[in-house]
């Protein structure tokens with residue numbers, strides 16, 4: 533479906549004393565359903581601000597934000613809570629797992645609050661952790677913990693997966709494996725995925741690349757032939 537995600541003239545300003553910071557400045561773009569989208573730009577470009585507004589974690593000052601048939605920018609606090617709970621899966625560089633729950637229990641915790649969750653064991657199996665389900669986070673490597681975090685987001689069966697620098701805390705090979713998992717989730721289940729990065733090389737794996745600079749969309753590219761992660765070097 534065309535225009536699954538819509539941003540129309542979205543702005544978000546922060547006032548720091550005398551200074552006005554335009555974290556997002558008249559941002560407009562669209563993303564189709566099932567696309568793998570990479571948002572790229574230097575630190576401070578507004579990437580996290582944009583993702584948080586789409587995820588219902590932060591409100592815009594002006595403009596329109598829509599996900600599928602839901603006008604996110606019009607939701608009240610109560611509606612935003614439901615929206616975050618049911619429609620959005622979120623992955624960041626901080627895995628944010630509950631330390632005294634096993635991998636399986638961490639995923640169950642998320643699926644229990646949703647209408648139409650996937651089976652936590654099946655999702656952990658799909659991310660390659662079938663034999664680590666009963667381990668606690670401290671018994672898992674960084675890459676494995678990130679896989680649990682991704683499984684937790686996917687188990688909610690959300691409309692979209694939002695990933696803010698998902699490889700930020702991982703080494704090169706592990707980071708590549710995690711990106712591969714995200715790309716596979718998109719290709720195999722048709723999930724719409726947005727990955728934020730400051731790494732230009734990663735743009736080669738995307739269907740759509742949104743370049744951000746100083747709170748503005750500098751350029752949007754579409755790749756007819758996105759590469760698998762193993763073909764990308766940086």
Ligand SMILES: Nc1ncnc2c1ncn2[C@@H]1O[C@H](COP(=O)(O)OP(=O)(O)O)[C@@H](O)[C@H]1O
Nearest residue numbers: 546553554555574575576577578579580581582
């Ligand atoms: N809560 C906040 N208060 C003040 N300034 C903020 C806040 N959040 C973000 N900013 C500023 O907005 C700009 C964009 O930040 P951010 O979206 O985090 O960029 P990125 O994720 O691309 O590094 C930066 O200049 C940042 O300092």
Ligand SMILES: [Mg+2]
Nearest residue numbers: 579580581696
């Ligand atoms: Mg950021």
